[in-house]
Amino acid sequence: MEIVIIGSGNVAAVLGRKFKAAGHNILQVISRNASAASALAYEWDTESANYISLINKMADVYIIAVSDDAIDTIVSDLRLPGKVVAHTAASVSKEVLKNVTAHYGVFYPLQSLRQEMTALPEIPLFFDGNDEIAKNKLETLAYSISPAQVTAADDQQRLKLHVAAVIVSNFTNHLFTLAEDYCRKEGLDFKQLLPLIEETTSRIKDISPGQAQTGPAIRHDKETLQKHIDLLKDHPQLKNIYLLLTESIQQVK
């Protein structure tokens, strides 16, 4: 397909690389960030532009990969009649695109993407469209970069997926941050926890996390829990979280 990418951040960069790797042609990259846009255009051997008014009208699909709150501004002046136009945001309705074209939708990558990634990760893709033309085009594009990981998901389902993604990714990473901070303050080496973290996450490929739960909370090992809580007396934020998550583990039926 012929694709125009609007945006030059993490999602734009990684999706663009996936499109190129799947053999698609990126006609143009548009971004207010001139240096980021030219870097991507150079990488993909294509054109860049810094104003939405300079958009190339010859593409099949337009992917708006910008931050949630920038979408409104971009689409307010954008008219692409007959084209398929999609944004990539989990928590924004596809209806924000309804004045842009008759065929609009969403192309949501359920993955944490970073420009600096050297290896392209697996990306489960969730697509939506207001009509069959949009749906078919976006589904086909999704299959071309993530075969076997393509699912239709409407606005409400995508919002729910985003909640789940926040829990397993943002919250998990925050626990790592708190643990790293605790280790630094206590003179321990956080890196020594990495094999355990790796094992914890790779295990749930084989068994469900409910079955995989271990530790003093699920064992109701009051003695160890009390020792841990005593140790956390100078770490009030962590102690709060320790207490709440311990209680929550013990509530699971």
Next chain:
Amino acid sequence: MEIVIIGSGNVAAVLGRKFKAAGHNILQVISRNASAASALAYEWDTESANYISLINKMADVYIIAVSDDAIDTIVSDLRLPGKVVAHTAASVSKEVLKNVTAHYGVFYPLQSLRQEMTALPEIPLFFDGNDEIAKNKLETLAYSISPAQVTAADDQQRLKLHVAAVIVSNFTNHLFTLAEDYCRKEGLDFKQLLPLIEETTSRIKDISPGQAQTGPAIRHDKETLQKHIDLLKDHPQLKNIYLLLTESIQQVK
């Protein structure tokens, strides 16, 4: 070395395999669980016994790999003068072994071990001893199975490591459990989150989790946060955790 293993659970089984793979000789496995003990003895081509009174006195090192609350019972009648004896528990003092021998210590694997593991994971090891004989023997044993991941750690440091391990492993796994439960109730497929989980944990090998934090909480994206909280109205346990962890993310300086 000549080793006797007391216990037949996850830690005993995986440490024993590591010892065998490093060329040590396991003289005996002792466990009240007769079938587990014979299965391990068969695997390691050695003897098993079901009573601590039948312990083989010819080994160099005795590893007590049983649950925390079983250690006291086992050591009450155990006398192994001149031998090096260690338990594997994070949160139990080495002093519980002081009547067993003049050379006692701890051999703590900072890893989540499961009997069913097919591949043996990396295991950072933390050793302690009451004297140089115990320290040297346990350090040497640790290096033989985990070169480059061996650290001395006294009772207090081990307890702190255990707190950190609970945070990055038990609590993380609990978030996965809550997310899986949420997905099931909302008709989503938890498996579709696995690539994101994998990416989240592999990223912190390269950058610190503090730098890796993303998502609506750290962006102070109130609109998305409110949409998520509204969605969680029928999931009170998850909603509590969502609110607390969001607040905690926003407190990180």
